[in-house]
Amino acid sequence: MIHADLHIHTVYSSDSLLQPKTLVDQLVAHSYIKVAAITDHDSVRGCKATVELASDYPDIVIIPGVEITTPKGDMLVLGTDKLPPKPWTPENIADYTTSIAGVSIVAHPFRLYGMGEFARNVKADAIEVLNGGSSPSANTHAKELAKSMGLPGTAGSDAHQLSELFSVNCSIDAGLNVEEILAAIRKGSVVAQLTSGTIRF
Numbered sequence: 124m125i126h127a128d129l130h131i132h133t134v135y136s137s138d139s140l141l142q143p144k145t146l147v148d149q150l151v152a153h154s155y156i157k158v159a160a161i162t163d164h165d166s167v168r169g170c171k172a173t174v175e176l177a178s179d180y181p182d183i184v185i186i187p188g189v190e191i192t193t194p195k196g197d198m199l200v201l202g203t204d205k206l207p208p209k210p211w212t213p214e215n216i217a218d219y220t221t222s223i224a225g226v227s228i229v230a231h232p233f234r235l236y237g238m239g240e241f242a243r244n245v246k247a248d249a250i251e252v253l254n255g256g257s258s259p260s261a262n263t264h265a266k267e268l269a270k271s272m273g274l275p276g277t278a279g280s281d282a283h284q285l286s287e288l289f290s291v292n293c294s295i296d297a298g299l300n301v302e303e304i305l306a307a308i309r310k311g312s313v314v315a316q317l318t319s320g321t322i323r324f
């Protein structure tokens with residue numbers, strides 16, 4: 124069983140202050156969250172830089188990913204350090220993600236830049252049911268959407284700075300291995316939860 128924060132922005136997103144090195148240090152120091160997905164806005168530079176830095180530490184895993192801005196709302200793609208081919212429609216993002224055996228996630232469906240009920244038309248692998256930047260009611264609404272669609276629900280802090288990191292996490296029934304983690308999420312072996320007692324160093 125591993126614990127992961129599946130939605131994090133680094134300085135390679137224009138609106139984030141979080142340095143890749145800071146994230147790696149926090150993962151190394153955390154008592155049980157040892158996996159993080161880097162999902163910068165429309166860029167894979169941050170995940171490449173962070174994967175490189177993390178390679179010195181065998182007990183942490185960085186999942187490469189990206190948060191794509193589509194005309195309908197944001198989508199997370201986990202398991203790639205390449206940008207999907209354009210046009211960036213939700214359908215194309217979902218199809219691309221399937222073709223690379225990644226995980227596509229409808230990000231914060233009921234917040235600004237979320238796709239709301241349109242998500243029902245998209246063949247995504249999961250719904251983000253716990254987003255660190257969303258209100259409790261928006262997260263509850265997302266949870267109901269995932270349930271009614273029969274999709275797994277994921278959690279991500281959506282951190283843009285250190286103080287927001289690891290506010291939520293997922294328990295995933297997998298080892299410290301990217302392919303295993305992605306397969307477990309697709310299978311629904313994932314539980315989204317608030318992180319209690321996070322100590323930052």
Ligand SMILES: [Zn+2]
Pocket residue numbers: 130132190281
């Ligand atoms: Zn985000």
